[in-house]
Amino acid sequence: MSESANEAFNQAQSSLAEETVSSEAVYQGVFLQIRRDQARLPDGSLHTREWVLHPGASAILALADDGQILMERQWRYPMGREYLEIPAGKIDAGESPLQTAQRELLEETGMRAQHWEPLTVIHPAIGFSNEVIHIFLARGLSGSSEHAALDQGEQIETLWMSLDDLMDRVLAGQLPDVKTQIALWHLKERKARSA
Amino acid sequence: MSESANEAFNQAQSSLAEETVSSEAVYQGVFLQIRRDQARLPDGSLHTREWVLHPGASAILALADDGQILMERQWRYPMGREYLEIPAGKIDAGESPLQTAQRELLEETGMRAQHWEPLTVIHPAIGFSNEVIHIFLARGLSGSSEHAALDQGEQIETLWMSLDDLMDRVLAGQLPDVKTQIALWHLKERKARSA
Numbered sequence: 001m002s003e004s005a006n007e008a009f010n011q012a013q014s015s016l017a018e019e020t021v022s023s024e025a026v027y028q029g030v031f032l033q034i035r036r037d038q039a040r041l042p043d044g045s046l047h048t049r050e051w052v053l054h055p056g057a058s059a060i061l062a063l064a065d066d067g068q069i070l071m072e073r074q075w076r077y078p079m080g081r082e083y084l085e086i087p088a089g090k091i092d093a094g095e096s097p098l099q100t101a102q103r104e105l106l107e108e109t110g111m112r113a114q115h116w117e118p119l120t121v122i123h124p125a126i127g128f129s130n131e132v133i134h135i136f137l138a139r140g141l142s143g144s145s146e147h148a149a150l151d152q153g154e155q156i157e158t159l160w161m162s163l164d165d166l167m168d169r170v171l172a173g174q175l176p177d178v179k180t181q182i183a184l185w186h187l188k189e190r191k192a193r194s195a
Numbered sequence: 196m197s198e199s200a201n202e203a204f205n206q207a208q209s210s211l212a213e214e215t216v217s218s219e220a221v222y223q224g225v226f227l228q229i230r231r232d233q234a235r236l237p238d239g240s241l242h243t244r245e246w247v248l249h250p251g252a253s254a255i256l257a258l259a260d261d262g263q264i265l266m267e268r269q270w271r272y273p274m275g276r277e278y279l280e281i282p283a284g285k286i287d288a289g290e291s292p293l294q295t296a297q298r299e300l301l302e303e304t305g306m307r308a309q310h311w312e313p314l315t316v317i318h319p320a321i322g323f324s325n326e327v328i329h330i331f332l333a334r335g336l337s338g339s340s341e342h343a344a345l346d347q348g349e350q351i352e353t354l355w356m357s358l359d360d361l362m363d364r365v366l367a368g369q370l371p372d373v374k375t376q377i378a379l380w381h382l383k384e385r386k387a388r389s390a
Binding site: 014015016017018026027029030031032034036037039041042043045047048049050051052054073074075076077078079080081082083120121122123124125126127128129130131132152153155157171173176177178181182185186189 | 209211212213221222224225226227229231232234236237238240242243244245246247249268269270271272273274275276277278315316317318319320321322323324325326327347348350352366368371372373376377380381384
């Protein structure tokens with residue numbers, strides 16, 4: 001059995017599996033959708049599970065030939081502060097995660113990349129959302145910020161930074177955004193292994 | 196100016212800062228609270244910001260003297276699958292993050308720790324929630340799973356694993372839970388620096 005088939009088998013056979021008894025859309029906002037489900041646990045008891053429905057997202061670690069990484073400064077309203085992040089955005093209906101990554105890189109930074117490869121996939125909020133973020137490594141960059149086309153209400157400033165500088169910030173607790181931090185750890189590990 | 200004072204100064208002076216014009220509780224569920232705010236951007240335009248209010252959480256990387264790490268298997272309903280995670284839970288009213296970590300370690304695993312230190316702090320869902328997770332490193336462990344006292348509707352199985360085994364899973368994409376993965380990367384880095 002392949003590793004992924006084995007994983008799927010384990011999930012199906014999990015002794016912890018909760019079964020959906022009913023599912024209701026309880027809030028439909030401008031951006032957020034909330035569902036409230038009744039779930040049956042293996043011991044037969046019923047419990048309420050409330051969660052945020054999310055379309056998934058893609059994020060891009062764009063690495064220039066000179067080793068510099070394309071970063072963004074963006075204000076994140078729920079946190080009331082500015083973050084240093086890699087480019088990212090939600091998956092539109094009908095898009096593959098790679099198509100989203102390519103579109104978002106162009107829209108947010110004006111850049112295109114020749115070489116794309118999956119870096120890793122993360123699940124940021126497993127307690128209350130089904131959000132998944134697909135992180136890609138993009139190389140062979142061209143373009144410029146003049147070609148960026150931001151969404152309405154989106155303010156982004158781009159800048160280039162080195163992996164060493166960014167990892168210093170990770171270790172100092174100054175890069176708490178999870179997609180950005182995890183992308184950087186994976187890149188650092190790849191570089192260490194290929195050195 | 197200290198590094199943290201410098202950071203606070205930067206945030207206050209951010210050219211990207213959005214100002215709250217109004218804020219409304221639009222959904223109060225069993226577990227989730229949603230707020231919908233009107234925000235004024237630096238260009239004067241008004242935009243809707245909808246977000247999940249979260250009390251914050253603590254997570255515990257519990258490291259035994261022999262190097263084994265205390266892990267949990269837990270079903271996460273929004274994702275419809277089982278995860279391998281470090282112990283964690285939400286901050287109760289009046290608790291410090293450290294108190295939450297100590298309470299959750301005991302409730303979920305029956306273990307206590309003599310030595311506690313902050314490992315890092317992460318912000319998992321900056322686009323739609325104010326959630327913060329405080330990750331602690333706990334050492335000097337004692338106790339046993341017989342002393343665990345799970346919340347109603349909570350099913351958790353504990354197990355011990357090595358850092359090497361866990362990092363293999365991180366690199367294979369089998370540990371997508373962000374608090375767990377980031378805790379492991381920081382521990383690995385600490386070990387590399389002290390070696």
